[in-house]
Amino acid sequence: MKIKTIKPVKTFFCISLILFCFLFSPAWSQVHIPSYFKQSKKFSRTLQQIVHEVGLDSTYDAGEDGMETISFAVIDLTKKKPVIGGVYAGNFIYPASVYKMYVAMEVLKQVNEGKYSLFAPYIVRSPNDVDKGKEIDYDPRPLLQNNDTVTIDYLLDLMITRSDNSAANCLIDVATRPAINKTMQGQGWQGSEVTRKFLSRKFEDPGYDTIRGTETSALHAADFMYKIYKNQLINPWVSRQLKALLGRQLDTTKLSTGLPPSAMFYHKTGWWDIYTNDVGIVEDGKIKYIISVFTPITEDKVRPRLKELSRRVYKLIMEMHRGK
DSSP: OOOOOOOOOOSHHHHHHHHHHHHTOTTOTTOOOOTTSEEOHHHHHHHHHHHHHTTOOSOEEOGGGOEEOOEEEEEEOSSSSOEEEEESTTOEEOOGGGGHHHHHHHHHHHHHTTSSOTTOEEEOOTTSOOOSSOSSTTOOSOOOOTTOEEEHHHHHHHHHHSOOHHHHHHHHHHHOHHHHHHHHHHTTOTTOBOOOOSSOGGGSOTTTSSSOOOBEEHHHHHHHHHHHHTTOSSSHHHHHHHHHHHTTOOOOSSGGGGSOTTOEEEEEEEEETTEEEEEEEEEETTEEEEEEEEESSOHHHHHHHHHHHHHHHHHHHHHHHHTO
């Protein structure tokens, strides 16, 4: 169920109070913070101030989805125990192409279990071949077409690095949605699930043509990245394979723009209609953290704000590390 929450916030006090309820209140059963994270009210208050100052603390008209807020979480990895903070971190929101990372997790899990090889041939079938243009126009690889024979490994790379929708549709068929969601629930991400392919409902499989849209939260996406960072997403092999794919991300137009050139960003972006999202692991020497942000704002309007958000979070983590 989608969390539709607040009226427009008018004061910093009210925002902070709502933040406290969303992220820390034990009475709010929708949000479960894993015990391996340390919760920090001070950290969240600082993140909330950053969100306010970059202009991301409003509620937004998301059309059929109603009034929507961002979903934002940061995990500071510079401490002995990771420290988590956020703003509406438990809010479930449409992830756009970010949910391709959940599909990749299940495919790699099944490969590791011996169900098929990374280099097994796969024949692309319509209507999965939906892309009419490349998500990243400078990528030289051709668009997938009906009857193309490729490998599972090739589809994974296309799906993550170029955010290819046709590849994602093929891999959703390979992994199957019930299996993807079972693994997600096993990781503790109740409320997040993969319900749709990247195609029109009229071409969906029976039972999926009327299902609600896919949702996730910044908290669950950040936890996904944390498990990759710890080599604990399914197992070390799956974690390392995914990290390698995420490190080759071709979309560098969102949070990447606020990072210094020395930083390595292992991430997955997503953009569709009004939704613009980015989640990943930042590593720059001793500066290490996870940042997860989902916004109900069009890409052209939110890009400058994401750049500033990223820049300020990097600076915050650097200052916190120096103050240890």
